[in-house]
Amino acid sequence: MMKTIAMKKLLSGLTLAASCIALNYANAATLVSNVKGYTLNDKGNLIQFSNLVMDEGKVVALDVQPKNYDIESTIDGGGKVMLPGLIDAHGHLLGLGANLLEVNLRESTSAANAAKMVADYAFANTTQQWITGRGWNQELWSDRAFPTAKDLDSVVSDRPVVLTRVDGHAAWVNSKAMEIAGITKDTQSPVGGEIIKDAEGNPTGVFIDNASMLIEKHLPSASNAVYQQQLDAASEHLLANGITSMHDAGISRDVYDFYLKESVESELAIRIYAMVSATDPELSTILGNGTIRDKDDYLYIRSVKAYGDGALGSRGAALLAPYSDAPHQHGLLLTQPEDMTNLFTTVIGAGFQLNYHAIGDKANHVALNEFESTFKRIGGSELRNRIEHAQVIAPDDLARFSDLKVLPSMQPTHATSDKNMAEDRIGKDRMKGAYAWKTLLNSGIALPLGSDFPVELANPFYGLHAAVTRQDRDNQPVKGWYAHEALSIEQAFKGFTLDAAYAGHMEDTLGTLTEGKWADFILVDQDIFTIDPKHIWKTKVLSTYVAGEQVFSLTND
Structure with a gap:
């Protein structure tokens, strides 16, 4: 945890309120030309444009006469569809990063199939003390039944395994994880959580909501x-x-x-x-x-x-x-x-x-x-x-x-x-x-x-x-x-x-993508406003720009 002095220094480098940096139109600008552009205006109405001028990372104007601007460089959009950078209003950034770096169970078809994925991951990551993963969903399995610790014990018994359900509201663990956490038949479910137990009262290895914290608090601290x-x-x-x-x-x-x-x-x-x-x-x-x-x-x-x-x-x-x-x-x-x-x-x-x-x-x-x-x-x-x-x-x-x-x-x-x-x-x-x-x-x-x-x-x-x-x-x-x-x-x-x-x-x-806002935009391979809606999900991003700088290009991958 940061010390108070360090925090004060850190906060001093940040503004505590919004401030829109004024554009310096005298600077040499960049023209993005030859695009089929779509954006909402500030009233929320959809408008189209064919070019965009940006300067110091922000939009100067749409549909311009280039001769009226001091254009230093030009980006040819190649006739592609241009959209504002999209905003996801609810996600878990480091959770996504962790998911990309651990065993992914999203495509598992059964508890046994998920356990096999865990086994393969454990074999490839022999130095990892805890095996973690995410993505299982028993509702997509034929029996629609919650998995058990025994399913995991058969493939990994010497290291703790903690697997988060796809929605993040349940954890499936092996017996080693329960042993480390001290979970027994006598452990009571916490407020706002449930330890799933069998007919004899033994914990099965699935922990719902707040109960998952009984296990997760033993995971190694992230650095x-x-x-x-x-x-x-x-x-x-x-x-x-x-x-x-x-x-x-x-x-x-x-x-x-x-x-x-x-x-x-x-x-x-x-x-x-x-x-x-x-x-x-x-x-x-x-x-x-x-x-x-x-x-x-x-x-x-x-x-x-x-x-x-x-x-x-x-x-x-x-x-x-x-x-x-x-x-x-x-x-x-x-x-x-x-x-x-x-x-x-x-x-x-x-x-x-x-x-x-x-x-x-x-x-x-x-x-x-x-x-x-x-x-x-x-x-x-x-x-x-x-x-x-x-x-x-x-x-x-x-x-x-x-x-x-x-x-x-x-x-x-x-x-x-x-x-x-x-x-x-x-x-x-x-x-x-x-x-x-x-x-x-x-x-x-x-x-x-x-x-x-x-x-x-x-x-x-x-x-x-x-x-x-x-x-x-x-x-x-x-x-x-x-x-x-x-x-x-x-x-x-x-x-x-x-x-x-x-x-x-x-x-x-x-x-x-209106005047004074950040030039965050993407070029994509099809027009989502004119195609059959059933094909919208197939849209491919060709390039991504943040504050006018290219940060992704499909051709460079």
Whole structure:
């Protein structure tokens, strides 16, 4: 942890409020010509352009007469489609980096198949003390049953194994990991978590939500060197997928310090709007440091991520009525109701945006109630507070988002990934308020979109496709899943650009390719506004630019 003096020096290199650097039009500018460009204007209307002038990393003008500018260099767009750099409004940056550097179970077809992947990884990484991985999803396996420690013990028994479910809300471990953590038949489930046990009361090796911390607290502490590896891997991956900015949904104090160091040293390759984890023991210290925004907009910290419930797939999402496929379960509240008032008051009272994870209708309901009572007591509705996921909402609560000015931060691919499971979990009646993108947008509230990577794949064109078609990438179901909630391509594009920027208080410098904003843009191989929507997900990024500098080129790979 950094010493106080070091922190003060670090903070002195950062501006604590936004400042738009004035463009010096006398400088020699760069012309990007011969493009089929699309952007929203600052009113949110889609416009087209054929060229762009940029200077000192920012947009000067669109559709210009080059002779009227002091053009020093020209980039020929080759007739390709040009879009603003896309913004993912909810992801986990270092989590993605870790996922890219550990065993990936996303394609596993059974517990045995996943265990085989773990065995192969362990054999190739003999010096790794703990084997970690992510991506398993029992709902995609034929038996749809939770895996067990025995499945892993048969392939790795001498080293602890910890495997996070695809949604991040459950851990599957081997017996060695439970031994190290001291987990026995007598270990009780913590508040907001569940240790899955068999008929004899023995832990099976699956830990839901807060219970996973009983294991994860024994993992080796990450160092800045590890963070750097994760940051590099994740940044490279996102830039190659056309994402130039992301909202990092829940960072610890250590990561906060690491990001500050990277910002001061100008080492960040992607723009980060960071949400501080509400569970971090040093939250009050971080709030006391105030809002942090560096002059080049690579790091902005002015929000807190709080945790309302778990996920639908692991039945951790908190529901007002029991699960349709498990009548004895209501899910889990990770933040207890008696703790919410103090949390909301502390965060919003400090002038920080509060972004509350809520998937189930109960979690959404209690969050909206708490926002409403907080605004009446101390104000704060202007902070653009958010509910992250807003996945299953009681129909009577849908209009409250707009009424309270609470942004629903949603992830389109969650719907297409959950379509085979969601109706089983909550029944058809509750689907009226589930994944309700169009209803929420029509209520008059901005709709920032993201992916929740590495829960889902980071490719934003997968999200755009899902938002418009309500189909998976096999074009199923044929007519779309609850297709009345689908968005137009313009609405989905706005969710990944201007609305995402607005949700991060950055629409002054990001989200559109208009005068004075950063020249963050991508060139892609097809026109997402004119092609058959079923092909949107196939879009390839050819090159990516941040502040006018090329940071990715497909031809160089």
